[in-house]
Amino acid sequence: MWRDIVNGIREDWDGQWLSFGLAVGILFMFSQGWLSPIFGYSTEQSPMAGAIIRNIYYPVYLCALTLLVMTWKEVLAGVTRTPILVILILLCAASCFWSVDPSATVRRFVAFAMTCLAGYVIAARFSWNRLIEVVAVTYLILIAGSFVMAILFPDKGRMTTLFVGAWRGVFAEKNNLGAVMDVGFLACLAAGIQVPKRRWLWFAAAGGAAFLVLMSTSKTSLLALILGAGMMAFVWLSRRGPVLGVALTWMAVCVLLALGSVVLLMPEELFQLLGKDATLTGRTNIWAGIDHVMQKQPMTGYGYGVVWSTEGDWTPLRWITEVAGFRAYHAHSCWYEVWLALGYIGLTVWSLLFIETWLKAFYRTYRGDGGYFALPFITVYSLMSLTESIAIGWNDIRWCLIVLIIVKLALPGDGPFVEAPVATVRPKRGLYD
Numbered sequence: 001m002w003r004d005i006v007n008g009i010r011e012d013w014d015g016q017w018l019s020f021g022l023a024v025g026i027l028f029m030f031s032q033g034w035l036s037p038i039f040g041y042s043t044e045q046s047p048m049a050g051a052i053i054r055n056i057y058y059p060v061y062l063c064a065l066t067l068l069v070m071t072w073k074e075v076l077a078g079v080t081r082t083p084i085l086v087i088l089i090l091l092c093a094a095s096c097f098w099s100v101d102p103s104a105t106v107r108r109f110v111a112f113a114m115t116c117l118a119g120y121v122i123a124a125r126f127s128w129n130r131l132i133e134v135v136a137v138t139y140l141i142l143i144a145g146s147f148v149m150a151i152l153f154p155d156k157g158r159m160t161t162l163f164v165g166a167w168r169g170v171f172a173e174k175n176n177l178g179a180v181m182d183v184g185f186l187a188c189l190a191a192g193i194q195v196p197k198r199r200w201l202w203f204a205a206a207g208g209a210a211f212l213v214l215m216s217t218s219k220t221s222l223l224a225l226i227l228g229a230g231m232m233a234f235v236w237l238s239r240r241g242p243v244l245g246v247a248l249t250w251m252a253v254c255v256l257l258a259l260g261s262v263v264l265l266m267p268e269e270l271f272q273l274l275g276k277d278a279t280l281t282g283r284t285n286i287w288a289g290i291d292h293v294m295q296k297q298p299m300t301g302y303g304y305g306v307v308w309s310t311e312g313d314w315t316p317l318r319w320i321t322e323v324a325g326f327r328a329y330h331a332h333s334c335w336y337e338v339w340l341a342l343g344y345i346g347l348t349v350w351s352l353l354f355i356e357t358w359l360k361a362f363y364r365t366y367r368g369d370g371g372y373f374a375l376p377f378i379t380v381y382s383l384m385s386l387t388e389s390i391a392i393g394w395n396d397i398r399w400c401l402i403v404l405i406i407v408k409l410a411l412p413g414d415g416p417f418v419e420a421p422v423a424t425v426r427p428k429r430g431l432y433d
Helices: 002-012 017-031 035-039 047-070 072-080 083-097 102-125 128-152 174-194 196-216 219-238 242-265 267-274 283-293 316-324 334-363 371-385 397-410
Strands: none
Touching: 017 047, 017 102, 017 128, 017 397, 035 047, 047 072, 047 102, 072 102, 083 102, 083 334, 083 397, 102 128, 102 397, 128 174, 128 196, 128 371, 128 397, 174 196, 174 219, 174 371, 174 397, 196 219, 219 371, 283 316, 283 334, 334 371, 334 397, 371 397
């Protein structure tokens, strides 16, 4: 059985091992699943460790540039087909002109631009089927590593102070593990559907990811897992026929309306279900602080990637801390994060990009190979975006994946932009041959 799997992989990836290795390496490094096992399970790093970590990413950028050399024409096609994403990237760069720390904005924009480039080149290099296996292999490594850390090294792989006993695997905190494994579940499940010859391997990996979500005890991640699985079932059933597809689409709209009604009319019950208080564990206090400081610069914000690291008596962070009552390290909402950095201008661009991605992912539900991953992923991403800062991030697998999906949805067709074996050209036959 293992020999068949190895031979199948060797045949499928013949001539693309370098691309495969570079892509998996990039995504794994952006996942930061290596960070806690090497530098310790702490949310704060020493200045020396921080400098080492920053330098570690330079080889990752080199890998992205190597893939760019291989696929520069296809990347250029992706750039021309994603104008809204390009505008958002350029706006992050332009924010150095009004940033509270221009030099820091420039430094972090370089890392952000390389993260975006990685998404472009990986999307351009592979077909949907191979792309999903690249993502699935990355998460398979994280799944295996998390099991090893939680079982063999429980003093590290499990929470020891807060939420004692909850699994955190290779990550610093249990909620990080749950959020990462939500995407891992979707990637492995999609790979199992689209690559039948390795179906049992990917379905087993999806089961492992789901088990890790349960062991993390994160209720939000569990809700996202159920929602993602439901959207995967929706895609599968929608392809059984046009009548069923229309019926399911109508049902999906009704479910979304019902969920919106619950959020608006029964917020306390929803908080209890998620195990949160009315402030969402202090998140609403942070948002109140952001509302306060954004009264001064609502249109442009305070610059990309600098608000949470720029301290002083007259900085936005000082006033956010005063209103919130504690020192926060990010906005705990991608919408507030974009608004804080880029103002209403950036928030408008991000909203347009978000809507466009949803529409294209929904269209892929009914045709092509991308639907089994794109729509479930954007659904889970949408849920997480409400309470986590997962937009316009640098050295972050979540932002790299959303860029990857946006670009892949924009490129024409499902075929790969890779070298194909040369076909034998046969002469055309005459009418009477």
